Amino acid sequence: xxxxxxxxxxxxxxxxxxxxxxxxxxxxxxxxxxxxxxxxxxxxxxxxxxxxxxxxxxxxxxxxxxxxxxxxxxxxxxxxxxxxxxxxxxxxxxxxxxxxxxxxxxxxxxxxxxxxxxxxxxxxxxxxxxxxxxxxxxxxxxxxxxxxxxxxxxxxxxxxxxxxxxxxxxxxxxxxxxxxxxxxxxxxxxxxxxxxxxxxxxxxxxxxxxxxxxxxxxxxxxxxxxxxxxxxxxxxxxxxxxxxxxxxxxxxxxxxxxxxxxxxxxxxxxxxxxxxxxxxxxxxxxxxxxxxxxxxxxxxxxxxxxxxxxxxxxxxxxxxxxxxxxxxxxxxxxxxxxxxxxxxxxxxxxxxxxxxxxxx
Ligand SMILES: Nc1ncnc2c1ncn2[C@@H]1O[C@H](COP(=O)(O)OP(=O)(O)OP(=O)(O)O)[C@@H](O)[C@H]1O
Ligand SMILES: [Mg+2]
Numbered sequence: 001x002x003x004x005x006x007x008x009x010x011x012x013x014x015x016x017x018x019x020x021x022x023x024x025x026x027x028x029x030x031x032x033x034x035x036x037x038x039x040x041x042x043x044x045x046x047x048x049x050x051x052x053x054x055x056x057x058x059x060x061x062x063x064x065x066x067x068x069x070x071x072x073x074x075x076x077x078x079x080x081x082x083x084x085x086x087x088x089x090x091x092x093x094x095x096x097x098x099x100x101x102x103x104x105x106x107x108x109x110x111x112x113x114x115x116x117x118x119x120x121x122x123x124x125x126x127x128x129x130x131x132x133x134x135x136x137x138x139x140x141x142x143x144x145x146x147x148x149x150x151x152x153x154x155x156x157x158x159x160x161x162x163x164x165x166x167x168x169x170x171x172x173x174x175x176x177x178x179x180x181x182x183x184x185x186x187x188x189x190x191x192x193x194x195x196x197x198x199x200x201x202x203x204x205x206x207x208x209x210x211x212x213x214x215x216x217x218x219x220x221x222x223x224x225x226x227x228x229x230x231x232x233x234x235x236x237x238x239x240x241x242x243x244x245x246x247x248x249x250x251x252x253x254x255x256x257x258x259x260x261x262x263x264x265x266x267x268x269x270x271x272x273x274x275x276x277x278x279x280x281x282x283x284x285x286x287x288x289x290x291x292x293x294x295x296x297x298x299x300x301x302x303x304x305x306x307x308x309x310x311x312x313x314x315x316x317x318x319x320x321x322x323x324x325x326x327x328x329x330x331x332x333x334x335x336x337x338x339x340x341x342x343x344x345x346x347x348x349x350x351x352x353x354x355x356x357x358x359x360x
Pocket of ligand 2: 066067068142143
């Protein structure tokens with residue numbers, strides 16, 4: 001009997017190319033996002049011609065295609081023009097001014113001294129490189145919420161001012177879940193950035209279905225999926241915030257369940273099993289990076305669904321004003337990061353705030 005891995009590799013199972021369902025894969029066609037892709041391109045066209053770029057802030061809930069659109073447009077730009085250097089930075093990975101300048105210098109091929117240099121000097125190297133190569137710079141700062149958490153959003157100011165201070169052209173696309181973080185941005189940064197805002201909205205069930213179908217064509221054997229299976233995965237994505245990542249993860253998970261059983265078709269039962277794992281994993285996705293107290297508050301609100309802030313103070317044993325203030329700060333931080341949303345209310349007994357998980 002042939003080796004089991006060899007058999008799996010030779011077309012047994014359900015996948016033809018499971019990698020096409022991986023989170024890092026950038027689809028060739030970005031569906032239902034023509035307007036957003038055009039906005040991104042419009043903002044970058046100055047840079048693409050070696051001139052002044054414009055700045056753009058893109059916001060929207062998880063899995064609505066922000067990163068996909070940005071990477072797609074950067075790819076197109078590199079094909080079209082050699083006058084701009086496109087750079088993609090994930091701010092959860094590079095979260096300080098120092099780390100971001102370092103990564104950009106690195107990607108531009110600058111060899112930095114081992115002794116380490118100050119961030120201003122690093123920016124100096126970046127500027128010299130761009131001038132020498134006669135190029136403009138395009139920086140996508142993805143998951144930029146993190147910059148605000150680290151109080152490193154001043155980097156937006158550095159980039160926005162670069163044409164005046166250093167005579168180099170820089171175009172910025174900043175992406176985040178929560179548009180509030182930009183609304184609360186320092187006036188000095190906001191006015192120098194003067195960015196256009198664009199909002200991404202959740203996908204509808206029909207859109208999710210089409211996105212899944214297109215991906216299924218390149219990832220699964222033609223007969224491995226029925227319409228019901230695709231519909232169910234799309235429905236799960238739709239119910240959980242119109243999130244394409246969730247829909248695709250459930251589809252991939254269902255495929256893996258089928259392969260584990262040696263089945264050639266994915267069933268509704270496989271989807272249901274995959275759903276548990278995917279939805280259970282989502283909440284934990286960004287949590288390792290949240291401080292323990294924030295995580296506890298979030299989990300409490302998530303369990304309660306919709307809760308009065310006073311109840312949160314009580315749950316965490318706040319007895320004095322100073323303790324309440326501490327918890328209020330944690331809640332505010334979670335709101336700023338887009339994990340929670342709060343709403344003021346007035347009733348017979350006075351005013352208050354109700355807190356819930358964003359988008360729930
Ligand atoms: N319009 C689309 N067409 C095809 N695939 C899409 C589309 N939008 C999203 N996807 C797929 O869904 C997944 C999530 O999309 P993406 O990473 O762009 O979301 P996001 O808005 O950046 O989410 P987050 O805020 O969590 O970073 C990716 O695997 C991507 O390939
Ligand atoms: Mg993203």
